[in-house]
Amino acid sequence: xxxxxxxxxxxxxxYILAVLVFLYAPIAVLILFSFNESKYMTHLTGFTLEWxxxxxxxxxxxxxxxxxxxxxxxSAVISTLLGMLAAYSVRRAPYxxxxxxxxxxxxxxxxxxxxxxxxxxxxxxxxxxxxxxxxFIGHTAFNISYAYVTxxxxxxxxxxxxxxxxxxxxxxxxxVFRRIVIPLLTPALTASLLVTFITSFSDFVKTVFTTGxxxxxxxxxxxxxxxxxxxxxxxxxxxxxxxxxxxVISIYYTRRIITKLGESYQKQG
Amino acid sequence: MKRxxxxxxxxxxxxxxxxxYLPFAILLLYSxxxxxxxxxxxxxxxxFISRFYLQVMGYSILIAVLTTFxxxxxxxxxxxxxxxxxxxxxxxxIITLMIAxxxxxxxxxxxxxxVLIEPLGMREGFTTLVYGMVYDFFPFMLLPLYAGMSSxxxxxxxxxxxxxxxxxxxxxRVLIPLTSSSVLAGSLLVxxxxxxxxxxxxxxxxxxxxxxGYAVYDLFFKYRDIxxxxxxxxxxxxxxxxxxxxxxxRVKIVQKMLSE
Numbered sequence: 001x002x003x004x005x006x007x008x009x010x011x012x013x014x015y016i017l018a019v020l021v022f023l024y025a026p027i028a029v030l031i032l033f034s035f036n037e038s039k040y041m042t043h044l045t046g047f048t049l050e051w052x053x054x055x056x057x058x059x060x061x062x063x064x065x066x067x068x069x070x071x072x073x074x075s076a077v078i079s080t081l082l083g084m085l086a087a088y089s090v091r092r093a094p095y096x097x098x099x100x101x102x103x104x105x106x107x108x109x110x111x112x113x114x115x116x117x118x119x120x121x122x123x124x125x126x127x128x129x130x131x132x133x134x135x136f137i138g139h140t141a142f143n144i145s146y147a148y149v150t151x152x153x154x155x156x157x158x159x160x161x162x163x164x165x166x167x168x169x170x171x172x173x174x175x176v177f178r179r180i181v182i183p184l185l186t187p188a189l190t191a192s193l194l195v196t197f198i199t200s201f202s203d204f205v206k207t208v209f210t211t212g213x214x215x216x217x218x219x220x221x222x223x224x225x226x227x228x229x230x231x232x233x234x235x236x237x238x239x240x241x242x243x244x245x246x247x248v249i250s251i252y253y254t255r256r257i258i259t260k261l262g263e264s265y266q267k268q269g
Numbered sequence: 270m271k272r273x274x275x276x277x278x279x280x281x282x283x284x285x286x287x288x289x290y291l292p293f294a295i296l297l298l299y300s301x302x303x304x305x306x307x308x309x310x311x312x313x314x315x316x317f318i319s320r321f322y323l324q325v326m327g328y329s330i331l332i333a334v335l336t337t338f339x340x341x342x343x344x345x346x347x348x349x350x351x352x353x354x355x356x357x358x359x360x361x362x363i364i365t366l367m368i369a370x371x372x373x374x375x376x377x378x379x380x381x382x383x384v385l386i387e388p389l390g391m392r393e394g395f396t397t398l399v400y401g402m403v404y405d406f407f408p409f410m411l412l413p414l415y416a417g418m419s420s421x422x423x424x425x426x427x428x429x430x431x432x433x434x435x436x437x438x439x440x441x442r443v444l445i446p447l448t449s450s451s452v453l454a455g456s457l458l459v460x461x462x463x464x465x466x467x468x469x470x471x472x473x474x475x476x477x478x479x480x481x482g483y484a485v486y487d488l489f490f491k492y493r494d495i496x497x498x499x500x501x502x503x504x505x506x507x508x509x510x511x512x513x514x515x516x517x518x519r520v521k522i523v524q525k526m527l528s529e
Contacts, residue, residue, distance in 0.1 A: 043388075
C-alpha cells in the first residue's frame, strides 16, 4: 500500500541519487583535497588550511582575481545597459524587433573560438594594446547579446497601458523609462547582470585570444597551472572558493528560473 | 519623442558592428587571401583535401556525437522524474541541485574531473575526455528537456495508461513524440558546443585530446597560419549558423529560459 516504496520508485530514487553523485562527486573530491595536507592527490593525510593561506599570499592570483572581477562587473553593467536600451527600443515595433534579433543573436550562436580569433586579428590590425580593455571588449561583445535576449523576454510583460497612463499624467519619456520601466524590469535586469557577470567571470576562450603578455584572469591562471602537469592543492583551494561563489549565485537564481519556467510551460500545456 | 526611444538600440548595434561584425568580415577576408596577396579559395580547399583536418574533424564529430548521446540518455529520465515523478516537497531541491552545476565555471568543472581521476587511478585519454564532456554539458541538455517535458499534460499520460498502454508504449508512442522538439533542441545545442570545445579535450584528453577547436588554436598560435586558421574558423561558424537556423525554435526555448 506504500506507494513511495514500490520497486519502480526505488529504481527511480537510486537513479536520481546516482546522477547527483555523478554531478557532485568531482566537486566534492576537489573540495576535500583542498583541505588535504599532502601535496599529492592520492591519499587523504590530514586537515590543513595551508593551501588557502598560500592562496591569499599569492600576488599573481590576487591580481588575476582583481582583473576577473573588475572586467566582469564593468562588462555586466555596460552590456545590461545597452541590452536593455535595445530591447526597450523595439518593444512595440515587431518588424524592427525581428531585424534586431537577427543582428543580436549570432554572437551567441557562432563558436566562441571563431569569434575570438576574429577579434584578435581586429585588435592586431588597429594596433590595440592587448590587456584589460581588449579582454573587456571581447566579453562585452557576447554579453550584450545575452543581456538583450534575457531582458527582451520580459519587456513584453510590461503593459503598454501603464506607460500610457504615466504619459497622460504628464510624465516625459525619460521619466516613464526611469520611474516605470526600470522598476518593472528589475527581475530581468538582475537576471541579466548575473548571467553576464558569470559568463565574463568564467570565460576562457575569448580571453585567451584577446589578452596580452602579463595580463591574466582567473580562468587563464587555472588553465596555465592545470594544463601543464597535474592538479595542485593550491589550485584546488582556488577552485573551491570559485565554486562556492557560483553555487551561491546559482541556488539563488536557479530556483527562480526553474519554477517560473515550469509554471509558464504548464500554463501553455 | 517616439523617434528618440526608437534610437535606443543604436549603442548596442554600433558596439556589435565594430567589435563583432567588422572582425568577422576581417576573418572572412583573411580566409580568402594568401600571404602573397590576391583572392583565392585555396585555404578552404587545403582544409577539405587535407587528411589531417578531415581526420580531426571526424574525431571531433565522434566526440560530439558520443557527448550528445550520453547526455541525452542520462538527462531524459531526470527530466521525466522532475516533472512527473518527484514528490512536490523535494521537487524544487532536486531541480536546483540538477541545474546548479550549470553556473559553475566550465573550466573548473573540467578541472574537477582531472582531480577526480587521480585517486580513481584513471588516466587522461579518450574515455576521460568523453566523461568530462558529458559532465560539463549535462545541464545544457537537461534545461531544454525539462522545459519540453513540462509542457506535456500529465492527463495524456494518464489516459494512455487508462486505455491500457504499458510503460514502453507510453514512452515510445506518447512521451518521445511529444518531447521530440526539445530533444532535438538539446541535442543540437550540446552537439554544436561540444564539437568546437577545446578546453575539455586539452585538459582531459592527453594525447587523444586533439580536436577541431584545438586545431584552430594551433593554427593561430603555433603555426601562425592566420589564412588557413581563418578559413577553418569560417567553416565552423557557418556550420553552427546553419544548425541554429534549423533550430531557431531551440533558440526560443533558451530565450525563454533566460528571461523568465
